[in-house]
């Protein structure tokens with residue numbers, strides 16, 4: 001069904017097409033297809049102690065302003081992450097700022113945290129409680145004079161309504177944000193988050209979202225800080241500011257973060273690097289180029305316990321979670337396993 005509309009949708013500018021998708025989801029205009037694998041035990045899991053039907057989540061950035069998370073649960077997502085939300089509303093970068101690279105199955109975006117701000121998003125969620133596991137991804141305002149404090153505002157605002165909070169230090173579209181991957185800055189941020197949680201008497205699971213553009217040394221340093229600060233999970237990874245050489249589309253040199261297929265291999269390698277160090281002590285949520293059962297399978301083998309996707313939905317449409325489950329089920333049966341959990345981290349990479 002989606003394939004019939006795809007060529008039409010792809011004639012529209014990507015950001016307008018996204019706004020249309022959000023409107024359709026709000027109006028529940030999405031197909032209500034039967035999901036034969038909804039209750040399949042093969043996919044059941046828990047995330048931070050809560051039951052989920054399957055390990056396929058919607059990545060941050062799709063539902064930035066918490067408008068359609070309950071519709072996304074209906075499409076089959078096992079969990080949804082809204083945001084990135086900043087303390088104050090902000091417009092983001094000038095348009096155009098999202099580019100579709102069809103032959104590369106990729107997007108480049110430089111949105112720059114366009115969102116309605118913490119208070120609006122908070123009110124929205126409180127007036128439309130989530131019917132599934134909901135993560136809230138937080139970040140600082142572009143012009144903030146105190147980015148550390150912006151993360152604390154996010155934590156204070158959302159700690160009692162989110163199922164987890166993601167500290168996003170990895171967008172390439174907010175200048176110097178990725179400097180938070182440096183050892184001292186990252187440690188300072190994690191110290192403050194931990195202290196604030198104690199002050200709030202909160203048990204909210206903290207998740208950190210990482211850039212794929214980090215060095216081998218940083219993997220070790222970041223892992224140690226995550227373990228020292230009782231972080232619950234790490235999301236690997238955000239979009240990359242690199243990797244343009246192998247792309248085919250003429251838009252390949254647009255400034256911004258690259259997502260989709262060309263990110264997959266790099267993201268899987270990084271997942272495996274973290275997995276070897278963290279050894280299951282901190283959960284890994286794998287993101288980057290997931291669009292099929294096979295690509296989800298590769299993420300589990302590399303060490304992810306959960307996956308998220310965004311670009312796959314743009315190219316494959318709203319049926320994507322059902323498609324992934326159907327394909328993954330066939331692969332798992334061929335593997336001779338009863339649950340996807342049995343294959344986590346089973347294939348080491350160099």
Ligand SMILES: Cc1cc2nc3c(=O)[nH]c(=O)nc-3n(C[C@H](O)[C@H](O)[C@H](O)COP(=O)(O)O)c2cc1C
Pocket residue numbers: 059060061062064083084098107109111113137168171209237238239258259260261263287288289290308309310311312
């Ligand atoms: C248009 C667009 C907007 C995004 N916005 C955010 C965001 O606000 N916060 C964030 O943490 N990640 C954001 N991301 C990154 C995705 O969550 C994900 O990490 C990345 O796209 C890789 O996954 P994918 O290949 O499945 O798209 C965005 C991605 C895209 C394509």
